[in-house]
Amino acid sequence: MMSKAAGPLPSLFTIATLGSHSALQILKGAKDEGFHTLAVVTPHNERLYKSFAFVDEVIVIPRYGDFPKLESELNRRKLILVPHGSFVAYLSLDEHKRMRTPYFGNKAVLDWEADRMRQREWLTRAGLRMPRQFTKADEIDRPVIVKLYGAHGGKGYLFVKNADDFAARASHLVEQRYIIQEYVLGVPVYIHYFYSPLTGKLEIMSMDRRYESNVDSLGRIPLASQEGWDISPSYVVIGNQPISLRESLLAEAFEMGEAVVRTSRELCPPRGLFGAFCLETIVTPESQFFLMEISARIVAGTNLFIDGSPYSYLNYDEPMSTGRRIAREIKNALLSNSLDLVLDQSSRLRLDAGATPDTAAVAVPGPGVPTN
Ligand code: ATP
Secondary structure, eight states, X not given: OOOOOOSOOSSOOEEXXXXXXXXXXXXXXXXXXXXXXXXXXXXHHHHHHHTSTTOOEEEEOSSGGGGGGGHHHHHTBSEEEOOBHHHHXXXXXXXXXXXXXXXXXXXXXXXHHHSHHHHHHHHHHTTOOOOXXXXXXXXXXXXXXXXXXXXXXXXXXXXXXXXXXXXXXXGGGGGSOEEEEEOOOSEEEEEEEEEETTTTEEEEEEEEEEEEEEGGGGGGSOHHHHTTSOOOOOEEEEEEEEOOOOHHHHHHHHHHHHHHHHHHHHHSTTTOOOEEEEEEEEEOTTOOEEEEEEESSBOGGGGGGTTOOHHXXXXXXXXXXXXXXXXXXXXXXXXXXXXGGTBOGGGTTTTTTTOBOOTTSOOOOOOOOOOO
């Protein structure tokens, strides 16, 4: 898809990440692109990560929250961090932003992503359709979903039929922070994108739908048998299933990705969002996309496609996971002397300013930059 400068990596760089979430995909992709790979793990995960041949090195820390303590050690090397969902889950926003280790992506976007209200402003400014939001319980005039702040993977979400139902089942939540959102009936489709700051091009990498317990199982019990049985739907993510979108919906999916990238440049100028991101949507019977959320990094649903997806196959003649696509972007940046373009500003110049080549490995050239 990109025009490529041919040749091996100038000197051996390490791609590092925390050993969880999508680390295996990221490190496999990094290895395939010729990087040295490092997983930072907890004792519980050490044997697992060491068991993979593409993981060159493992550093063990007691807890993932201790990761920032490794900073000075990491900064002595030619090393680039690739973040994933666990960076947000285990490190505070401040810790995350304070680290100066070269970091793939733009941390400025985190402020817009972490706050649900700012996220809503971002997506609305991008012209995307969002479920209606209710600020007061007595405004509720349709089924809603009550989302607690800080819930992860749909845990603790509450389906509420109407205002009376809210008063009966959700009024005890008043002390907690939550949002009340129109319940959109449709198929949850999570679209995984990659935006290249080097070429200015957007790619759809893959898509998944989440399989959630118990909401996705309710249809297995006839309605008549559910009657009198006090079941409430819950939205706890259990796994992900691949999905391919009706081709007639693809153009809109692509435009939505372009719109969030474009708008992000107004919100966090000049660079905005780049790299991997995901739009979490629900598609209604009228084929309308409603946006639930944006994740500004690689999401776990991409793990279905370590060997590539039908969409990445359209752009590449080789298996291209999102993890590998990230490594390829870093590699292309190195080969064209534009590393600055793919790293957060906090890491600016660090790699030029005294970092020594990685001593952990001899200079193994990468496989070169493939032609597509
Ligand atoms: P993650 O951080 O893992 O993405 P989350 O806690 O942010 O999870 P959401 O992605 O916001 O959770 O939502 C979890 C699930 O709740 C969705 O997959 C969907 O099934 C359901 N859901 C969320 N918002 C709505 C909505 N407005 N209408 C219908 N269902 C919804």
